[in-house]
Amino acid sequence: MGLTERVAHAAARRPHVLLVPVPGQRPLRWAAEDVLDERGWARAASPAGADVLLCCGEPGPELADHVEVAWEAMPGPRVRVVATALAEVRPALLTGAARLSDLPVQRRDARDRSAPALSAAADPAAEPEVGHDMDHSMDMGMGMDMDMGLPGGLQMAGRVQDRDGLRLEGLNLSLGPLLPGWPGGLRLDVVLSGDVLTRADVVRLDRRPEPGAPPSLVALDALAMLLDAAGWTDGALRARRARATGASGPPTQDLLRRLRRARLLRWSLRGLPAPGSEDLVAHLDRLVDAVHGAGLPVAEDSRLARDVVGLDVGTASLVVAAHSALEAVGAGV
Amino acid sequence: MPVSELLLAPLALALLAGFVVVSYGADRALAARAAGRELTAAGLSPWPDVARLLLQRRRTTTAPDALLWRVGGAGPLVAAALMLAVVPFGDTVIADLPVGIVWFNAMDVLLWAFIWLAGWGAASATALIGGYRYLAQALAYELPLMFALTAPAVAAASLDVREVVAAQGDRWHVVEMPIAFAVFLLCVAAFSLWGPFRAPAGSDLAGGVFAETSGVDRLLLLAGRHALVVAGAAFAVPLFLGGGAGPLLPDWTWQLLKTLAVLLLLVVVRRRLPVLRPERFAEVGWVLLVPLTLLQVLVTSLIVLAEAP
């Protein structure tokens, strides 16, 4: 048994954390991200790869359903912690990591878990997947009737016209709210044909206004989200570090210098729709200006829903990252 | 390096593991520098991540294709090990194939199957999209890779890796064919889902092909991914960097040092570049890289003709 304990302690040194950002609790999310960066812990991309589930704030009723699905989807050993105040974030993460190596607790949790109920009716809460998949649909093509019951309660897909004029399957999928880098409570209900979005609905779960923050810090946060979505993790790390040390510190100057030279990043962001700018490259420049004190662009959900139709999932998440970090001033609706 | 036949394969695997650890450590070191936290020896070790995956339970989804899923998950590691079999280590090589270069190509083509299967088998929308993204990316890089592999073969008039090393006696291939070297490194990153080419495993897809894997399955796939980069870096050395050639130190030491250098270069590229999405990269691969590599093969052929006795 000594061996398992040693492995568990080693594992608890670097847990992968699934962050649940709660709308209206942006400072908690910032604090959690800062703790993760400071300790070198990884942010999990899916519940399957997560050990610790941290709710940055008390989730509202709609978000809590998604958190339950994610919690069920996490394989053991797993820990769930909630931080409701700024001072609680770091202790919550540390106790969470400590509880990971607490073998008796984990064994009890494993024993008490029940197998997910794979009933014939496709019960979304029972699907062992994060809440971004409400409806497994198989692409069964032409001529088959809709009431054929497939194993596992799966349904057959309908067909929709896609962007290129083909009739492909229409997969109803929910992207978010727990995808990494997505802001609190944003869910995109889409109809995918292939990986192209043919329809998108923006759903804001438990919408609350965010507490005020200096625009330069919000701009740095928006930059971090955009750089994470664009796949430049070092850039995102530097942006979050700049956010933590303040907009006039050396990390900020370093980040802005690197952004000026980031040609490949600009090439990959060319031509994509952005809130209030011609494309994402212009949006990037506007965010850089906002760090220096200019105003932030305003984002609207209706615009987002229109912009992502016709894009594929990867590009859509870039556009979402650009839109969503910017709450419209005075938004509470 | 005099080593008995039986020890060759375990030794190669041990070196593979060692280099994976080194590349992991280098990656974490660069990440720590960007995040502004201090480097500690414990922070560079992959052991915590391996430990958590060893302890984690495996999971499954509704109606997965379990056989194909597990084959896809374990496949990349097997492909990486088989790629290493044709890399000469000083004088010794595990599999002395007269068609070593084509064998390497065959192993990286097997990845088309394995990674797509890892995406398909998981029976999850995001994993499936990840698998298809890999095929889109692969279609773009495969032809440039094949032409980049052809250039050293043309220069050495042989497909045998040892003869390619021997043909670089006075002038390394990287000097003659820099484009082929650059494209080869790019394609190594592309087939290992490394750095700018990790869209199939991207976080916008909740991890893509990694989305539903956990525990040992995830460990195998992650290990395979890192092992592929090491195998690709190791193969670049005999092909473009003169194999074990170098002053003072024995062949096998130079082979290891050069592999390390290429590996560190790939790690730096991973940290510095954003993700190149497959739909952007497709045009780059076909419109830019295929003509460039063809031109490279032409230039190499002209050099061979000019230097023919």
Next chain:
Amino acid sequence: MTPDDVTAEAVTTVVFVLLALVAVGFGFLVFRVDSMARATFALAVSFVAVGGILLLLDLDYLGVVVVVMMVMEMAIMAVFMIAYMMNPAGLMPMSMYHDKARAMSVAVGTFVVLAGGALLVDWPERQGAPPADVTEQVGLGIMGSHMLVMMGIGAVILTTIVSALVLASARSRYDRLGDDLKTRPARDPIRGGVGP
């Protein structure tokens, strides 16, 4: 023959039989499994076994190239099979047989004729040793002095494929770049990586 030769031949025969069984067996499995993905990759395994048999014939390059080509093709074929066929995941049982009696007799009959021919025909005995580079000899034997023509034909085929795609495409340069070919950026559903 020396004892080493006997062992080598025995090993070769055993490996050949195994690979042959895999090739035929997995080929048959293509029609037995319900899932399109499994059918495609059963076919891939069958082709890899054929590549292995070519390796046994000392045709190293051909054997490995068969593996390269076939696995790539199977991966792309899987995409199309899943796009076009019903029941791609095999969740519903289905039968892929049509006209069973006639198809089976033709298939088995062809196999018997070919295998019987391979086993029963009086092949000439090999004189001397195989040449150093078997692949090169096979290539010279088949194509002889026309090798350059074959390579040229390869380039022509590629050009034909590209031209056919351009002709078949619903959108031409003028749709993308406007009537004066000067619209920048091009009017595409998604933006490409290089060029207009």
